[in-house]
Amino acid sequence: MLKFASARWSKGLFLPLLGISFVVAAWALTSSTWAPALPSPARTWEVSKPYILAPFEKRGELDQGILRFTWYSLIRVAKGYLLAILFGTPLGLLLGVSKWFTRSFDPIIQILRPVSPLAWLPLGLVIFQKPEPAGIFTIAMCSMWPTVLNTALGVRSIPQDYLNVARVLQLSRRKTLFRVLLPAALPYMFTGFRLSLGIAWLVIVAAEMLTGAPGVGGFLWQEYNALIYEHIILCIITIGVVGFGLDRLMGLVERRFKTG
Amino acid sequence: MKPFVELSSVSKGFASASGRVSVLENVNLQVAEGEFVAIVGYSGSGKTTLVSLLAGLLRPDTGSVNVAGKPVLGPGPDRGVVFQNYSLLPWLTVFENIHLAVEQVFSRDTDAAKRARTERYIQLVNLSHAKDRKPGQLSGGMRQRVSVARALAMDPKVLLLDEPLGALDALTRATLQTEISRIWQADRKTVVMITNDVDEAILLADRIIPLSAGPSATLGPAVSVEIERPRDRKALNHHPDFKHVRSRVIEYLLGSAAQRRATRSRESVPITLAKALEGT
Numbered sequence: 001m002l003k004f005a006s007a008r009w010s011k012g013l014f015l016p017l018l019g020i021s022f023v024v025a026a027w028a029l030t031s032s033t034w035a036p037a038l039p040s041p042a043r044t045w046e047v048s049k050p051y052i053l054a055p056f057e058k059r060g061e062l063d064q065g066i067l068r069f070t071w072y073s074l075i076r077v078a079k080g081y082l083l084a085i086l087f088g089t090p091l092g093l094l095l096g097v098s099k100w101f102t103r104s105f106d107p108i109i110q111i112l113r114p115v116s117p118l119a120w121l122p123l124g125l126v127i128f129q130k131p132e133p134a135g136i137f138t139i140a141m142c143s144m145w146p147t148v149l150n151t152a153l154g155v156r157s158i159p160q161d162y163l164n165v166a167r168v169l170q171l172s173r174r175k176t177l178f179r180v181l182l183p184a185a186l187p188y189m190f191t192g193f194r195l196s197l198g199i200a201w202l203v204i205v206a207a208e209m210l211t212g213a214p215g216v217g218g219f220l221w222q223e224y225n226a227l228i229y230e231h232i233i234l235c236i237i238t239i240g241v242v243g244f245g246l247d248r249l250m251g252l253v254e255r256r257f258k259t260g
Numbered sequence: 261m262k263p264f265v266e267l268s269s270v271s272k273g274f275a276s277a278s279g280r281v282s283v284l285e286n287v288n289l290q291v292a293e294g295e296f297v298a299i300v301g302y303s304g305s306g307k308t309t310l311v312s313l314l315a316g317l318l319r320p321d322t323g324s325v326n327v328a329g330k331p332v333l334g335p336g337p338d339r340g341v342v343f344q345n346y347s348l349l350p351w352l353t354v355f356e357n358i359h360l361a362v363e364q365v366f367s368r369d370t371d372a373a374k375r376a377r378t379e380r381y382i383q384l385v386n387l388s389h390a391k392d393r394k395p396g397q398l399s400g401g402m403r404q405r406v407s408v409a410r411a412l413a414m415d416p417k418v419l420l421l422d423e424p425l426g427a428l429d430a431l432t433r434a435t436l437q438t439e440i441s442r443i444w445q446a447d448r449k450t451v452v453m454i455t456n457d458v459d460e461a462i463l464l465a466d467r468i469i470p471l472s473a474g475p476s477a478t479l480g481p482a483v484s485v486e487i488e489r490p491r492d493r494k495a496l497n498h499h500p501d502f503k504h505v506r507s508r509v510i511e512y513l514l515g516s517a518a519q520r521r522a523t524r525s526r527e528s529v530p531i532t533l534a535k536a537l538e539g540t
Binding site: 161165170171177186 | 315317334335336339340347349351361362414
């Protein structure tokens with residue numbers, strides 16, 4: 001029993017902790033040797049403490065607890081991500097179903113896909129004239145593609161057998177879509193949704209940096225300008241942990257909807 | 261009497277990298293109403309193509325396909341298909357898979373009548389205990405029974421069985437053969453079954469038609485199975501007709517394969533010659 005528990009301990013927690021300690025040690029070493037401007041781990045903790053220990057406090061527009069900022073960012077990401085799914089899923093379905101549509105739109109999608117958020121944001125500002133919708137537009141534009149491509153792939157990979165069943169039963173288009181195409185493509189679609197969410201969260205920093213909106217990304221940029229470098233690290237860690245959490249959450253949802 | 265299912269001079273080929281490959285050539289088939297016909301052939305000889313033509317999933321290049329006096333222009337629920345790989349929708353339960361078909365074909369019935377119909381066919385294949393399970397939780401034999409129940413529940417004019425038992429182990433196969441035989445004797449549907457097992461064909465069919473080795477496969481002469489029903493698997497082996505039917509079907513199949521090899525080697529001679537000349 002004891003042996004079993006210790007084996008679990010070493011596998012489950014010990015090795016990850018070892019990895020983290022290694023990185024923290026490298027960070028401490030770097031800040032104490034050749035990059036003195038980089039705050040040390042201890043100093044980062046010291047300076048960040050009020051933001052972590054009172055995570056929801058609001059002291060001013062740009063001086064709020066870290067979870068409060070995270071919440072603002074999450075809301076912004078949720079809006080952009082929802083738009084991405086709302087537009088991306090039907091687009092992917094059309095690409096998967098129609099060869100004609102694929103030939104017409106696949107090239108332009110391949111061209112728009114690698115465009116960086118830093119490029120979309122100014123365009124969003126031009127179109128919407130306001131930072132908030134511009135940020136959401138940027139998140140949607142960048143995070144849409146995995147949903148589009150995976151949905152299309154999912155529809156294309158539906159076994160001919162399932163489509164034959166639909167044809168023999170003479171299912172209507174509507175029924176074929178909801179009873180056969182969508183359920184069969186669902187696992188692929190969820191992979192797309194998961195990747196899209198990852199990108200949406202990745203883009204948040206860029207979107208908030210340039211628009212100066214309150215959120216983790218905005219806070220990060222503002223603290224850089226205010227020369228409080230400790231908070232940059234606090235923001236990086238927060239963004240990482242939240243992103244990891246979101247991915248795990250989507251993984252659970254994905255497993256829940258696995259068919260087959 | 262007019263045949264119920266009829267293929268006349270049907271040919272079907274597919275485009276490939278090296279041009280058109282002819283799969284079926286000049287296929288003629290006539291099945292009477294209520295008859296159980298088995299088509300026996302090698303794997304890869306175009307058996308599934310034949311079923312797809314009857315089902316309307318494929319259109320013939322030349323010739324015509326008629327069922328119940330009407331030309332087949334596309335797939336439809338009047339021809340129930342039991343596919344080789346079951347083709348159940350994995351996200352639906354046994355009940356839902358069958359009910360999807362029932363809802364579609366008997367759309368005018370009341371909900372209660374539709375449900376009762378679905379239940380009845382689940383009962384028919386002895387799967388009432390598993391009706392809320394998904395296909396992934398069923399064995400191969402059980403899945404195939406669901407597939408049979410789905411096809412029968414549509415009350416098709418013709419039942420098309422595409423190697424229905426091909427993927428099953430010998431024991432399950434025997435059980436299901438008995439079950440198909442029982443179900444068929446109960447309502448005498450017109451059945452066209454594709455199989456690669458001559459014994460299975462003798463056990464179930466009224467007539468056996470061999471399909472020659474492909475490419476350009478065609479149907480050989482039909483052999484009637486005059487053995488009285490219900491047929492008993494054990495007694496069958498000693499029946500005088502059994503050996504006779506078996507050897508006629510197998511002889512035709514072996515003969516067609518030998519002929520195929522002979523033609524192929526004749527064709528290859530000039531190519532070999534040309535290569536030899538190139539070398540010098």
